[in-house]
Amino acid sequence: MNLKINKILFCFLFILPFFLYSQSKEINLFEKKILQEKAVQFNGENNFVKAQSFYLKKDWDSTLVYSMKQLSVSENKNLSDYCHYFRGQCFFNKKFYKEAQNELSLISEKFELSHMKNFVLGVTHLETKKLNKALEYFQLAEKQSITVKDLKYLSNIYSGLGTTYIFLKQYSLAEKYLLKNISLCEKYQNNDKTSNAYTNLAALYYELYKDDLAIFYYTKSYNLSQKSKDFKLKNLTSFNMSIVEENRGNLKKALEYRKEADQWKDSANNQNKIWAIAELEKKFAVAQKQKQIKVLKVENQLKNNQRNGLFVSAIVLLLLLTSGVYFYAQKVKNAKTILIQRNKLDQLNNHKDQLFSIVSHDLRSSVNALKTSNSKLSDSLQTKNYEQLNQLITQNSSIANDTYSLLDNLLHWAMLQTKQLYFHKESVHLYSIVQQIEYNYKSLLQEKEIRFENLVPKNIFLFVDLDSLKIIFRNLLDNAIKFSKQNGEIRFYTAEVNSEFLQIIIEDSGIGMSENTISELLQDSETLVKKNNSEIIGTGLGLQLCKQMTAKNGGTFSIESEINKGTKIILTLPKIK
Known part of the structure; x- marks a missing residue:
């Protein structure tokens, strides 16, 4: 029985910080x-x-x-x-x-908002196991919340105090504040927070060997969660009930709850995917609506032309009698224009065919790699080879991330070529953007133990489109990480050009590239380049996208590199006027 109780307590200790974190995200x-x-x-x-x-x-x-x-x-x-x-x-x-x-x-x-500030400070110290410091901030937040009469926010603070006292093993005080938390949650009829509050108190009673009370509150939490739309909450309460039934010796019922918990977990994962797909569909719908508006404008123009057709026809007939030579010259000119347009269309079709060929090849390679890896994953599950299983999961995640980057670049490149990408130039604080991109790639930098330096001065503002600048920096940092060795170094810094333009240099200590490769990448062509290294998913599309977006922002793009001596990407962009 002690072993099972400890199992529930471990689950409880894992869940409480997450619950506090979810509470702090609310904007009351x-x-x-x-x-x-x-x-x-x-x-x-x-x-x-x-x-x-x-x-x-x-x-x-x-x-x-x-x-x-x-x-x-x-x-x-x-x-x-x-x-x-x-x-x-x-x-x-x-x-x-x-x-x-x-x-x-x-x-x-x-x-x-000092009571909210101190509550967040309490949670951060609780997350880092500085319990006495966390308790100090929670107590201060409690007094301030009562002073400003923000009584609804007290439920978060009471939950924080109760959790801290549990870690400090002061169980009577923990019970006192968890009961206060339940009282406020029930008063304001917040079912999700009430369900979580029941779970916290039940886990405390299990720790105190008050099994009947613990089971009572776990059951209340589970029943209340059935009214919730939060799949994570449903997964948590179902999982707790499976442990409760397992402790009781009712293995059949425990298995039913465990299956229900797994279903809710899958539903939560699917919901995240649905939201991501919905966001893409939203962008696509906006693009389609813009096309429809353009078509309607053309149709209106045609109707206007038809309305004035007779009048225009009469004028044209009169002009034909006196200006035959002129119209003959125009006909020749139009024929030349049509020929030029047809040649350009043929060229665009060739580019399209090349794009489909390269992208489909890389996507096929990616999907095939996932297929092979998943087959090995299935074998590892059967043989319980957990070390290989972890490697395969990491490999699958890397393949999926690279494929997503390819598709994201493809979407932006297509919108740029069809002039559907919206550009709005404004004042942009360069240091903050670089800092933000660093945070987004912090996990990848840590994985390869790469040292990142943001040497950009904090007083520089550029006059560019913010979204396109983020896309440029993300692609360049992604390439720098990808082609850097373990324990490498990446730096962002600037160099003054004149009063109107500034150089931004992205320098890495990676594998570098030859002069032929640099020349091929910098050609003024919309043709894409296929990388020789087949182990790397990509088409050169990201770099082409960076070049075109830099030009769109009124800047220039250049590369300096040597084999095994790293690479410098140099962007020249306008400063704020």
């Missing part, structure tokens, strides 16, 4: 009201207003960019507090706890 009415009032009060501060808007939409990357812009141009302490609060919350939600603590520690004591 108290916070939303204050942020909207500040946006009205400082409506002339465009960067702050944008940061506030993106924060409420939970767009963490954009919030980081505009909050940094506001901090770089304003000395208003009140606005600075909110910008540091935005950045701390963003880093916390991206699980960069040290960065979150650094930002939140810069906020003054008179900050209006």
